[in-house]
Amino acid sequence: xxxxxxxxxxxxxxxxxxxxxIFEELAxxxxxxxxxxxxxxxxxxxxxxxxxxxxxxxEMGMAIPHTDPEHVIAPAISVATLCNxxxxxxxxxxxxxxxxxxxxxxxxxxxxxxxxxxxxVVRFAQDKALMSQLINATTDDDLYQLVTGSLLGDR
Amino acid sequence: xxxxxxxxxxxxxxxxxxxxxEKVCEYLRxxxxxxxxxxxxxxxxxxxxxxxxxxxxxxxxxxxxxEPVVSGLPxxxxxxxxxxxxxxxxxxxx
Numbered sequence: 001x002x003x004x005x006x007x008x009x010x011x012x013x014x015x016x017x018x019x020x021x022i023f024e025e026l027a028x029x030x031x032x033x034x035x036x037x038x039x040x041x042x043x044x045x046x047x048x049x050x051x052x053x054x055x056x057x058x059e060m061g062m063a064i065p066h067t068d069p070e071h072v073i074a075p076a077i078s079v080a081t082l083c084n085x086x087x088x089x090x091x092x093x094x095x096x097x098x099x100x101x102x103x104x105x106x107x108x109x110x111x112x113x114x115x116x117x118x119x120x121v122v123r124f125a126q127d128k129a130l131m132s133q134l135i136n137a138t139t140d141d142d143l144y145q146l147v148t149g150s151l152l153g154d155r
Numbered sequence: 156x157x158x159x160x161x162x163x164x165x166x167x168x169x170x171x172x173x174x175x176x177e178k179v180c181e182y183l184r185x186x187x188x189x190x191x192x193x194x195x196x197x198x199x200x201x202x203x204x205x206x207x208x209x210x211x212x213x214x215x216x217x218x219x220x221x222e223p224v225v226s227g228l229p230x231x232x233x234x235x236x237x238x239x240x241x242x243x244x245x246x247x248x249x
Binding site for chain 1: 166170171173174177212213214215226227228231232233234
């Protein structure tokens with residue numbers, strides 16, 4: 001998989017109150033590593049307003065914010081678990097909201113391999129045990145290892 | 156009876172709609188249901204909706220369409236996938 005996920009792309013227990021702050025925090029390491037263009041967070045935010053990405057997963061919620069491939073330099077993801085859940089609108093049902101505690105910011109381009117990657121993310125999201133481990137991670141490194149092992153490893 | 160045609164829609168036409176299409180196609184194949192599938196972005200919907208019998212979408216369809224629209228979200232979250240599949244089967248059997 002050529003989607004990069006460096007150790008500083010994982011943030012555990014991020015203490016923020018708004019979507020805007022989440023996107024800023026998640027985009028920052030991607031910008032610093034040259035994976036996305038400098039204004040990535042603002043494009044993700046405006047896309048989220050038009051096409052929300054909240055996914056209700058029973059007892060918890062996850063979001064997969066992203067934006068158009070033209071803002072991506074090289075494919076990457078950054079992941080955060082939130083100290084306090086933040087409301088996102090539900091994908092396909094923008095009148096509904098979900099309390100999100102896991103955010104996967106996806107910076108994918110158009111390649112077919114990246115659709116395969118998205119399938120992995122979806123399968124990951126449906127794994128209750130894994131989601132639970134993610135939320136219970138206590139350090140950035142724990143989170144990093146969990147995501148690397150399960151999402152990026154050869155399963 | 157003409158083969159049913161299913162349209163998969165998401166915002167960009169290439170991301171979540173692909174994932175949903177693969178899951179739905181797999182289910183329907185297992186059930187022995189024959190159909191054609193296509194995938195488009197939201198903007199294409201008004202001009203092509205009438206070529207299809209069913210739309211499965213991971214984005215809201217803010218247009219007037221005659222065809223039934225089923226949310227593809229259950230195929231991403233895993234919640235409600237059985238019910239959504241039943242709905243799809245019912246529409247295609249009609």
